[in-house]
Amino acid sequence: MHTDSNRVPGEPMTLNFGPQHPATHGTLRIVVELDGETVLKATPHLGYLHTGFEKLGEHQDYNQFIVVTDRMNYLSPLSNNFGYVLAVEKLLDIQVPERCEYIRVILAELSRIADHMVWLGMGALDLGAFTVMLYGFEEREKLYSIFEKTTGARLTTSYTRVGGLMRDIYDGFEEDVRAFLNSFPKALKEVHALLTRNRIWMDRTKGVGAVSAEDAIDYGFTGPCLRASGVDWDLRKAEPYSSYEDFDFDVPVGANGDAYDRYLVRMEEMIQSGRIVQQALDNLPDGPINVDDYKISLPTKEDAYGNIEGLIHHFKIIMDGHGVQPPAGEVYGATESPNGELGFYIVSDGSGKAYRIRIRPPSFIHFQAVPHMIEGGMVSDIVAVLGSLNIIAGELDR
């Protein structure tokens, strides 16, 4: 690695990066062996936030598990809610009303923007650009206000239900979202002005943690990280779900697969998400938000309080062991979450609880490639690489 013949080889030093390092954004740990400032070897350790989500899924019914999905990628809980119920609906073989699909798309794309905004702010903060964090968090705050008004919670949204949504959007939702869509490109412009041609930012990110297209596929990269390496792969285009085929949007693709390209891809993705939300708002259909089947979604309040049939259905869905009961079988449902392919593999034995729920988390798979990306680099590059991958510990360990 070192060609300088005057250099006296020293003892390699072992450094513990994490679990409580400010740049890890959660609890993960990398043991790095250093020669001077060069990383010789990196060994990631994880499991600090392991809470047994998959085991819990075997003991909760299908609607109860939605609450658990909030806590996976806590920067974009709505995307997790969305991906999970899509898999269950695939298992039940039901089609939700179009209005529901559109609302889900709007909220999933808004949470993609919120996710990328936090990633942008924190990633830049880690590399010393404090101002960007304020821009990112200001925009996210606007989105979180919309989420709070829609779902009742900022973070633990649990907004989707099997076969529909918790409730319809509020009056004035459209105006709020349109106002946001008008304002956030300005913030992005300012960030571009602050970072994109910034000497320090380019030095810290260009060529850092570069992954070739072949390696990216070999390491199972998905989402913006895969696209930054030059692979044009987006599940919203490749396997359209939930009416994504109705919308016109571009998939930004990078060239070098380094931290700088991952930054540019995510920046452009936010603009494209804005386009999708705009189109979905323009064409938002009227109608019900839940499937017309009281075996799957809760009856309306009028029915539950007004007639005996509604009351019984309400009771049955809520009671343990009487709720949503998909036929026996298995299903793998994958969605394009802000970080990449979020997959749910559900095995059902025909009862009200899943026999097995497996979550394919993008962060877990991206984190695996970290040694490949940082070995041979400088110790300060670790921060840039981790930031650019957007490793979310809640999703990493589940």
Next chain:
Amino acid sequence: MSEEHEETTEAQQPLVIQKVQEQYPDAILDISDARGELTIIVRKEGIYELMEFLKNDSELTYNFLADVTAVDYSLMEDVLMKYDYARFVVVYHLLSTEKKERLRVKVPVHEKELSIPSMTSIWKVANWLEREAYDMFGITFENHPDLRRILMPDDYEGHPLRKDYPLRGRGERETFNFEEQNV
């Protein structure tokens, strides 16, 4: 198993099934195509070569390994009966980015010989996914470069996602003996 073969070859099969049956006539135990998801259940013997074939064949191009996991079927009697009381099934989710097709490959594994070849030398992504399956189910992956626990502590006893492992408390239940129950 031969009856199943005859049954399934009559209809027009997807290309991947045709090719696998041509190349490895004994490999496939069962085929299902439910909810638009193609699944093949294959024998453990020769699984490494089969996966290599699925990845490298120019017409199949399953170049992307999306997921590796396992299922403990010990409480699902009907599935157990089908595959000679193999308690665990290792599940691979493959994806061809070229053809935009997915394939699920399931491999029944008996508790007595709880091991399966590692796919790490075919896909690097398999490394941690297999470590997680090892950690959660205790399935050994042969020729794995670094088979350690990944989510649970190194000195942890037991495998939490097994069906005999309780939701609360530690350790598999002593009263639950799969081998004795299903002789």
